[in-house]
Amino acid sequence: MRKIFCLLAVCVITLLISCADYDEGLDLVNFDVKLEFPSTYDGAYEGLRVELQDAVASTFVDSTDVQGVAHFSVPSGLYKVSSSARKETEDYRYFFNGAKSQVVVTVDSPRVVTLPLVMSKKRIVN
Known part of the structure; x- marks a missing residue:
C-alpha cells in the first residue's frame, strides 16, 4: 500500500510541475x-x-485607416506584406499593388513597415 501511495504522489507532483x-x-x-x-x-x-502571410501560410488581413495605415496584432515571425486593392471615384477606377517579403516581426523589430504601392488608373466612361 505504501508503494502505491508513493507512486501516486510522484505522479501528482510531476503533473503539477509540468x-x-x-x-x-x-x-x-x-x-x-x-x-x-x-x-x-x-x-x-x-x-x-x-x-x-507567415511561413506556414497563415494570413492576417486588415484595412487601412484614413492615414493609410493597417494595424495588426500577430505572433512574432517572418512575414510577407502585400496589398492589392481597388478604389473608385466618380471619374476613375484606381488599382494598387505592392508586396514586400522577409519582413521580421518581433518585440525588438521596428513596429511600422512602409509598403510602396504601384498604381494604375482607368477612366470610367458613363
Whole structure:
C-alpha cells in the first residue's frame, strides 16, 4: 500500500510541475503597415486591404485607416506584406499593388513597415 501511495504522489507532483511551466498563450506583437501612395494619387487612403502571410501560410488581413495605415496584432515571425486593392471615384477606377517579403516581426523589430504601392488608373466612361 505504501508503494502505491508513493507512486501516486510522484505522479501528482510531476503533473503539477509540468503544468506550472506550460505557457498557454501566444505573445502577440502590435505591428503597423503604412501604405506609400504614388504622388499622383490624390484620393482617400481609407479602406484598402493589407495582408500579412507567415511561413506556414497563415494570413492576417486588415484595412487601412484614413492615414493609410493597417494595424495588426500577430505572433512574432517572418512575414510577407502585400496589398492589392481597388478604389473608385466618380471619374476613375484606381488599382494598387505592392508586396514586400522577409519582413521580421518581433518585440525588438521596428513596429511600422512602409509598403510602396504601384498604381494604375482607368477612366470610367458613363
